[in-house]
Amino acid sequence: MIQVINEKAIEYYEKVLEIFEKMLPPNHPLLATSYNNIGVVYYSLREYSKELAYFERALGIRQHSLPPNHSDIQNVRLGIEIVKKKL
Helix, strand or coil, X not given: CHHHHHHHHHHHHHHHHHHHHHHCCCXXXXXXXXXXXXXXXXXXXXXXXXXXXXXXXXXXXXXXXXXXXXXXXXXXXXXXXXXXXXX
């Protein structure tokens, strides 16, 4: 049951991401949030390579759009460290 819910969450997050990609500039922070959210769901599904890919995209956007010492950047880096240990 939980897996079905997570798969539905990914489906909806990807729809939101698709809308954001059409409406927002490529380095908008909401895109990073969407990538991060999808990555979190992949973590719960134990699909770590997919999670890592989404976290890395989120990090790239956040590094481009936020000050270097912003907590969101540090949070994504921490998430990347955690998932790399799982791989």
